Amino acid sequence: MKANRVYNFNPGPAILPLEVLKEAQSELLNFNNSGMSVMEISHRSPEYDEVHNKAKADIKELMGLGDDYEVLFIQGGASTEFAMIPMNFALDGKKGNYVLSGSFSTKAYQEAEIQGVGVVAGSSKENNFRNIPKQDEIKLSADAAYLHICYNNTIYGTEYHYIPETHGVPLIADMSSDMLSRPLDFSRFSLIYAGVQKNLGPAGVTLVVVKKSFIENSPENIPTMLRYNTYSKKNSLYNTPPAFGIYMVGKVAAWIKKQGGLQAMAEKNAQKAALLYDAIDNSNGFYKGHADKDSRSFMNVTFRLANEELEAKFVAEAKKQQLCGIKGHRSVGGMRASIYNAMPYEGVKALADFMLKFKEENL
Structure with a gap:
């Protein structure tokens, strides 16, 4: 490869487009003629607003989603989402339903189980996670608050090649390792989240794409930073965001658009x-x-x-x-x-x- 770079097959943090890295390098000391790095400018400044909002717009455009969806940038990795999801949605006696297809879907289920709201709706554990459970192997409970799946299993090398039918139960997907890698009918998902360090940027940002109606009424009895509507109401700027990471995610999204x-x-x-x-x-x-x-x-x-x-x-x-x-x-x-x-x-x-x-x- 050019510039003495190896071919990097690491699962995450992972390879980034060389074109994006060079562009970031060229802007590192003086972003947008501000005389400062993008890591130094205020997250309340017009210069950063442009970076932040363009990244959101490009992601929604790539996914073919409209104004009924919101793009959020959250910290804490996908592992924090594992806990946030049941906290926010497994309410009023309803249970989070989980398909276990690998390590991370199992960890997500375990976080719901800690809260007493986890149900296994399907699993390929007995096959050492060699396969994705088929539609007829997924059994939703009568009190299902949502169905959670991990769309691509980094460790085991498996991936969904269909979107599960939930018959009206909200569908939630961890897409950390295949987000924006192919077209899908993303409108069939109520919430998608991805730790960006595998396919979209550097470690430190979790991308969440969610139906606005799904997060309008986050419960008030959980910590502020664990409520989804904290982020939606403040455009993911309630606190200081991981600005450089979001800047890089925006660069990668623009690069994907440029590739077609x-x-x-x-x-x-x-x-x-x-x-x-x-x-x-x-x-x-x-x-x-x-x-x-x-x-x-x-x-x-x-x-x-x-x-x-x-x-x-x-x-x-x-x-x-x-x-x-x-x-x-x-x-x-x-x-x-x-x-x-x-x-x-x-x-x-x-x-x-x-x-x-x-x-x-x-x-």
């Missing part, structure tokens, strides 16, 4: 994923994918080799080829290649070529 929007992203992401899945499927068992084929992720490709010694060798030799961040999560082992929007085709091609070469040398 979500349809163009989807086509590119499908091409990249096909390279790696073909390398796995055509390896005669040398590489074994973790995810079932009908649940495979376009963002995180997970696979294993014959033994841990060979896997360690794969990681070490890949790094020598500037293919970094390949090692899988400790709970699963093996390999994980995160090929988010910003990962160029050339990087994925380099990894696929390396996989072929490594197999031939280690049979």
Whole structure:
């Protein structure tokens, strides 16, 4: 890659578009002729207002959403959302329903369980999270306040390829690792949240896109900073926001628009994923994918080799080829290649070529 950069397959914090990084670099010391960095200007200034509101507008435009949706910028990562969601919505005796498809959906459920309002509506745990539960495997409780899903499972390499039908029950999705990677009917979701450090920006910002009607009446008996309407009423400026992170999210959203929007992203992401899945499927068992084929992720490709010694060798030799961040999560082992929007085709091609070469040398 250019500028002595490696191909970064880390799952998050993850690769950002080189064009965006260079643009931010050029503005770092003197943003918009202010004589200050964007990290130094007041979050109450007109210069920052423009950054903040343009990021919101571009995100809604990419998602095809109208004025009935609000874009919020929250701190605390997706892990804070795990607690906020049941606090705000599992009310009046109703329960949060959860589909367990991996580590993070399980953690979200556990936060609801702590509050005494969690129900498991479906799970692929018995299959070691190799698949996404199908529609007919999701059983909503009669007292469901919402259905919560994790749309892409970073650790296990699985992804929803359908939007669950909830028959009027609000649908909530953690899209941390595939947000803005492909077009969806986002209007079918009442709330979507994403820690941006996987596919949209640097760590420190949680993007929330939510129906305004869904958060109009946040309960007043929970802390101020844990109420969604605190953010909506004040345009996410109740307190000092993570301004630089939001600035970068706005840059990435503008970059996605420049690439052709979500349809163009989807086509590119499908091409990249096909390279790696073909390398796995055509390896005669040398590489074994973790995810079932009908649940495979376009963002995180997970696979294993014959033994841990060979896997360690794969990681070490890949790094020598500037293919970094390949090692899988400790709970699963093996390999994980995160090929988010910003990962160029050339990087994925380099990894696929390396996989072929490594197999031939280690049979």
